[in-house]
Every structure is written in C-alpha cells, then in structure tokens.
Amino acid sequence: MEITLEVNGVPHTVVVDPRISLLDLLRERLELTGSKKGCDHGQCGACTVLIDGRRALSCLALAVAQEGSEITTVEGLAGDGQLHPLQAAFLEHDALQCGYCTPGQLCSAVGMLAERGPSAVTEELTGEPELTAAEIRERMSGNLCRCGAYPNIVTAIAAVAR
Amino acid sequence: MKAFGYARAADPADAVARFRPGTMYLGGGTNLVDLMRLGVAEPEALVDVSRLPLSGIEPEGDGLRVGAAVRNSDLATHPLVRERYPMLARAVLAGASGQVRNMATVAGNLLQRTRCPYFQDVSKPCNKRRPGSGCPAIAGDHANLAVLGHSPACVATHPSDLAVALVALEARVHVTGPGGTRVVPMPGLHRLPGDEPQRDTVLEPGELVTAVTLPAPPPGASLYRKVRERASFAFALVSIAAVLDVAPGGTVAGCRIALGGVAHVPWRAERAERVLRGAPAGEEAFLRAAEAELEGAEPLPRNAYKVPLARNLIVRTLLELTP
Incomplete structure (x- = not known):
C-alpha cells in the first residue's frame, strides 16, 4: 500500500507491505538508523519516536497506519547545527555509556517534557506537578538502559526541565 | 508475521x-x-479503527462519555476524569509506560489479551490460543496467574488496570456490530474461562466498542492500589479499585471493591461488599470482608501468595479510605 508521511520535516511517499513496522520503515527504507531495535515488543523504549509530537513506540506502530503522520526521530532533534538542549544535556551530564538506548531516551524525554498532568507518583491529581527526580524516573520508566546510566539520565533531563 | x-x-x-x-x-x-x-x-x-471520530470525552447526564479511541494518556489527564473519577485516572496511570499510554486506546485496553507466558508462546499448548490443546500453566509457571474463578482449562488473568476501575465504577460499554448496537455493563464484559477460555469477553464476532459511559461517581472516597514486582511498567500481581462511603455514625453506607491480577476477569468482590454494608468501618470488618471474598480462592502451588496479598491489600486500602 502507498502511504505518505513526513519524517523530520521531509515528506516521503512509500509503498509498504502492511507487515512492516514504522521502525523498520525508518531504519531499512529511509536509512534513518538512529531509532534502535531493542526488544521489538514495546518493552524497552529504544525505538521511541515522536508521532504527531507525542512519544510512541515505532516497533509497535505499523507503517501502513501512519498515513499523514508527522514523525520525528533522533535525527530530527538537532536543528541549524545546534544540538537539542536534551542532547547537549546528555553530553554535559554523561548520561550514556554504550549509547544504544540513547536515541529512544532522547525522543522519550522530548515527548515527556511536552506532556501535562499527573503521573503514577504524583500526590495531587489536579495540579501540575514539579518534575522531581521521582517524577522523571516514573515518566521515563518505558526506556530501559542496560548500562544503568539512569542517575545521569535523570540529572540531564532535570537540567533541561528546570 | x-x-x-x-x-x-x-x-x-x-x-x-x-x-x-x-x-x-x-x-x-x-x-x-x-x-x-x-x-x-x-x-x-x-x-x-484508531482514527475513527471516537476520541471525545464529554459529560453525559451526571456521568461521562469516553470515546473508544481515546488514548489512555488523554483519559488519565482529562480534567473531568482527574476531578470526578480520580480512581480511574490512577488506574490508567498505574499501567504500562508513557509511550504505551500515548498509543493504547480505551477499547484496546479493555480487549487486550492475557500475558500468560504459555498463551504468548506458540511452541506451547494453550487452550486459550488453541482450544483443546491443554494448559501447561497449571503444572508449570503460574506464579502470576489466577486464584479466583479459574477452570481446569485456563488459569489466565486479565491484565488491564483500567478495567478494574471501570468494574468498580459500573461503567457501560457501548458496542455496534452486524446485529446492531447494544450496551454491555461492567462487570459483564469479561467472562470467566469455563470450558471456552478462547473467549475473553461476551462480544460477538464483528462487534466494535464505540464508547464507555460512566454513571455519576459513587458517593465516598476512592483509591486504586497496585502491587507489582517493580515500581513502574509492570503488570499487577494484585490490584484493587475501592470506593468506601462511611456514614456519620461510622458504619459503611456503601462500598465497591474490584480486584485485578487475580482472575480471568476484573473481579468484583461482591461477597466482601455484602459483609461490609452496614458493618462498622474498621479493621475487624474489613478483614472479615476480605476473608469472605477469598474463601472462594483456589490458589495453585506457586501463586498461593496472592491470597494473603489480596487480603492485606483489601484491608489496608479500606483503612486508608476510612475517615
């Protein structure tokens, strides 16, 4: 089936087999290999991208269902030769070791910082909670890091959230 | 694939x-x-059906109408849900991850399948996946499976947090299908396995969930509590959605209790509710109610821990809800 979608601001019209995931479309067809395949079951978050501005798992999204979607991958975060503030903060705070989970962590954090409302650890449901370390940890729980770089990932995100 | x-x-x-x-x-x-x-x-x-115009959340009478395609994150963060149905917001926020909640719909959440390891492994028999092939979980890995309402054919649990809250809130599920439209009450959407574990719900082939409606919130205070193996992004071992209304004299005027992680359905604890109504709110009655509910439990060797866990969770949650 033919679909048209926009990836990092560039329109693409592609013919896809209905079985192909958005992740495989990005990596294998559009040669955007920043998004990573970790578990391919929605459990690790390495494939996280933004779909219409919201963080989502590209491994569980069928490409064929993305007609008209605007996708942002890690390759689309930096602009005009400037790193995205989260990318700069990850470097500044040494928020990675092997780096395999980092593109997903970055896209997830960008999406997370744009989200409003409570999380599972928020005491008061009706206000806008401050993004404490506990809030960041809960909100980022869909992104695993097998190197265990979590403390510095939290520090880097907190630095941008302030 | x-x-x-x-x-x-x-x-x-x-x-x-x-x-x-x-x-x-x-x-x-x-x-x-x-x-x-x-x-x-x-x-x-x-x-x-993910982009059907079924993504609204609107007041309806004293209650709320939630479109079937509403994303879980939009449900949990909607001002009316946070204000009037905090237990529902809490239940949704307790499930999955930020990314999954952004993608998953209300109807999909209700209709998700069990995470029983044998159901998900096509190299193994499973009566739910291949009727008549057997249930290896009964003699195998059933540590997170059912203790209530299971059958010799299937000991799977329903994994949803949302459904547990909707059972306690007595939501109604609106369905359209080849035979027309109908309304399915909760509890009542999900079914016990019996000898047809391949059927999770009472929906007929071709039926499509279009909306979930909530009646006015029941009087009293409410909570959703979830016990799991890690602090986030894990399915419930046992969860509870509870509403408790204590009269000025200290007796229980009304209560609703639903349990997750213990059965093939989000489990309405009717026996416990019957014990509680009119009883003096307090640890003694709460324990009696919990034990009345769990009298019917038939744990397997490796999930017997769920019985005291559920009992303690019921008692503790009701104590927290007592003014």
Whole structure:
C-alpha cells in the first residue's frame, strides 16, 4: 500500500507491505538508523519516536497506519547545527555509556517534557506537578538502559526541565 | 508475521461493514501488533479503527462519555476524569509506560489479551490460543496467574488496570456490530474461562466498542492500589479499585471493591461488599470482608501468595479510605 508521511520535516511517499513496522520503515527504507531495535515488543523504549509530537513506540506502530503522520526521530532533534538542549544535556551530564538506548531516551524525554498532568507518583491529581527526580524516573520508566546510566539520565533531563 | 490486508475505516458503520471472519480491528496496536509478531494473532485482515471520530470525552447526564479511541494518556489527564473519577485516572496511570499510554486506546485496553507466558508462546499448548490443546500453566509457571474463578482449562488473568476501575465504577460499554448496537455493563464484559477460555469477553464476532459511559461517581472516597514486582511498567500481581462511603455514625453506607491480577476477569468482590454494608468501618470488618471474598480462592502451588496479598491489600486500602 502507498502511504505518505513526513519524517523530520521531509515528506516521503512509500509503498509498504502492511507487515512492516514504522521502525523498520525508518531504519531499512529511509536509512534513518538512529531509532534502535531493542526488544521489538514495546518493552524497552529504544525505538521511541515522536508521532504527531507525542512519544510512541515505532516497533509497535505499523507503517501502513501512519498515513499523514508527522514523525520525528533522533535525527530530527538537532536543528541549524545546534544540538537539542536534551542532547547537549546528555553530553554535559554523561548520561550514556554504550549509547544504544540513547536515541529512544532522547525522543522519550522530548515527548515527556511536552506532556501535562499527573503521573503514577504524583500526590495531587489536579495540579501540575514539579518534575522531581521521582517524577522523571516514573515518566521515563518505558526506556530501559542496560548500562544503568539512569542517575545521569535523570540529572540531564532535570537540567533541561528546570 | 503472516500476511494480512489493511484498510482504514471511515466510521464505525464502515468498520463493521468491512468485518469478515478473520478480520481484527486495530486500535493503538500495542498488544495486537505484538501478538501478530509472536504468531499468536494471525488476522487475515486489519480494519484500522484508531482514527475513527471516537476520541471525545464529554459529560453525559451526571456521568461521562469516553470515546473508544481515546488514548489512555488523554483519559488519565482529562480534567473531568482527574476531578470526578480520580480512581480511574490512577488506574490508567498505574499501567504500562508513557509511550504505551500515548498509543493504547480505551477499547484496546479493555480487549487486550492475557500475558500468560504459555498463551504468548506458540511452541506451547494453550487452550486459550488453541482450544483443546491443554494448559501447561497449571503444572508449570503460574506464579502470576489466577486464584479466583479459574477452570481446569485456563488459569489466565486479565491484565488491564483500567478495567478494574471501570468494574468498580459500573461503567457501560457501548458496542455496534452486524446485529446492531447494544450496551454491555461492567462487570459483564469479561467472562470467566469455563470450558471456552478462547473467549475473553461476551462480544460477538464483528462487534466494535464505540464508547464507555460512566454513571455519576459513587458517593465516598476512592483509591486504586497496585502491587507489582517493580515500581513502574509492570503488570499487577494484585490490584484493587475501592470506593468506601462511611456514614456519620461510622458504619459503611456503601462500598465497591474490584480486584485485578487475580482472575480471568476484573473481579468484583461482591461477597466482601455484602459483609461490609452496614458493618462498622474498621479493621475487624474489613478483614472479615476480605476473608469472605477469598474463601472462594483456589490458589495453585506457586501463586498461593496472592491470597494473603489480596487480603492485606483489601484491608489496608479500606483503612486508608476510612475517615
């Protein structure tokens, strides 16, 4: 089936087999290999991208269902030769070791910082909670890091959230 | 993954018209696409209903109408849900991850399949996946499976947090299908396994959930509590949605209790509720109520821990809800 979608601001019209995931479309067809395949079951978050501005798992999204979607991958975060503030903060705070989970962590954090409302650890449901370390940890729980770089990932995100 | 056809439905009637045997409706895909990749689900065609105009959350009478395609994150963060149905917001926020909640729909959440390890492994027998093939979980890995209402054919649990809260809130599920429209009450959408564990719900082939409506919030204070193996992004070992209304004299005027992680359905604890109504609110009555409910429990060797866990969770949650 033919679909048209926009990836990092560039329109693409592609013919896809209905079985192909958005992740495989990005990596294998559009040669955007920043998004990573970790578990391919929605459990690790390495494939996280933004779909219409919201963080989502590209491994569980069928490409064929993305007609008209605007996708942002890690390759689309930096602009005009400037790193995205989260990318700069990850470097500044040494928020990675092997780096395999980092593109997903970055896209997830960008999406997370744009989200409003409570999380599972928020005491008061009706206000806008401050993004404490506990809030960041809960909100980022869909992104695993097998190197265990979590403390510095939290520090880097907190630095941008302030 | 087996090849399948794909079509995007224009409206609910179009979706139903496109339904054929072997067709499945695609919502957020967070469970279905995974099951297809595992070979557990092998639809011949997908009808994509994720973009149907069913994404509104509107007041309706004293209650609320939630479209079937509302994303879990939009449900949990909606001002009316946070203000009037805090237990519902808490239940949704307790489930999955930020990314999954952004994708998953309300209907998909209710209709997700069990995470029983044998159901998800096509190299193993499973009565739910292949009726009549057997249930290896009963003699095998059933540490997270059912202690209430299971059958010799199936000991799976329903994994949803949302459904537990909806059972306690007595939500109604609006359905359209080849036979017309109907309303299915909760509890009542999900069914016990019996000798047909392949059927999770009472929905008929081709039926499509279009909305969930909530009556006015029941009087009293409410809580959703979830016990799991890690602090986030894990299914419940046991969870509870509880509403407790204590009269000025200290007796229980009303209560609703639903349990997750213990049965093939989000389990309404009717026995416990009967014990509690009119009883003096306090630890003694709460314990009696919990024990009355769990008298019917039939734990397996490796999930017997769920019985005291559920008992303690009921007592502790009700104590927290007592003014």
